Amino acid sequence: MQKTALVTYAHLPREHHHRHVLTSTIDVFGAAHWLLADRAPQPGGDVQPFDAMVVSVHPGGNVELTELSAVRARWPHLDRLPDGGFVVAASRARRDEDGDQVQIFDALGRETLTFSVGDAIEHLLVDESGHIWVGHFDENPIGIRRWSATGRPVWMSDGAGIPGLFDCYALNVSGTTAWACPYTDFPLVEIRPDRTDRPVRVWVNLVRGSRAVAVHGERVAFYGGYGEERDRLAQGELTDTSVEPTAVGLLTLPDGPALGRRLVVGRGSRIYVQAEPFTRWGVFDLSD
Structure with missing residues (x-):
């Protein structure tokens, strides 16, 4: 089976390796961000507010540090807003924490707003207009929603005609468009909420269990799967109604070994992957 190696994309600077990585992401403009704390969160009990640092590595290598005060999320999601703030x-x-689930911080790291988007967040990605896309997993099967940065829901998947939307396995946000591949039917879904004529398109897809998706023109790639297919890279082409498979291989780390635990982010034609100890992002670009 053909192997495709990730290309190294961004590193957490070594001087920050002593801190605990709470989470990490790639924003819609291509910058990598790490949310760091002095220690790992403790299971159970209440979360006491703690100070954290976001280390941002921009395309080109420029490093930016932002101190966040009174973070309250034990297992957080992170992304950057276009105005320089963070969610x-x-x-x-x-x-008992309803309304306090999401914290908005300004560019200086000060909390400016809190609100709730619903339990069981699988994916949280900000688009280039500053809207927050949230995909939920099956313990709260409410699908996919798009929120304003002030906590106002602006699009919901309810009634959108997406088949089998029980768990948002894969979500890709690029520009102001989202692509998804949800459990149970795993269709490929394109969501353009600003369009009035056809905001949602659905293609039948036979690839099951993917954790990330990338799209470039009429080409599509799915990463991940069940069991031994967790490192699978399946590619296909879009017809009017379905995804037609073209190739199946494996996606590996830049230096070759199989991936262990990982974080994944889909952005347009790119799938970003980060394996333990979560200090280096690699990228697969479907457009290459």
């Missing part, structure tokens, strides 16, 4: 969200929403 930090707890993946699980506790009933």
Whole structure:
């Protein structure tokens, strides 16, 4: 089976390796961000607010540091807003913390707003207009939603005609468009909420269990799967109604070994992958 190696994209600067990586992401403009704390979160009990640091590595290598005060998410999601601020969200929403699940920080690291988007966040990605896309997993099967940065829902998948939307396995946000591949039917879904004529398109897809998707023109790539297919890279072409398979291989780290635990982010034609110890992002670009 053909192997494709990730290309090294961004490194967490070595002087920050002593801190614990809470999470990491790639924003819609291509910058890499790490949310760091002095220690790992402790399981169980209440989360005491703590200070954290975001280390941002921009395309070209420029490094930026932002101190965030009073972060409250034990298992957080992170992304950057176009105005330079950050959104930090707890993946699980506790009933006694309703309205406090999502924290918005300004460019100086000061909390400016909190709100809730619903329990069981699988993916959280900000688009270039500053809207926040959230995909949920099956413990709260409410699908995919797009929120304003002030906590107002602006698009919901309810009634959008997406078949089998029970768990948002894969979500890709590029520009103001989202692509998804949800459980249980795993269709490829394009969402353009600003279009009035056809905001949602759906293609039948036979690739099951993918954790990330990339799209470039009429070409598509799916990464991940069940069991021994966790490192699978399946590629296909779009017809009017379906994804027609063209190739199946494996996606590996830049230096070759199979991937272990990992974070994945889909952005347009790119799939970014980060394996333990979560200090280096690699990229597969479908457009290359």
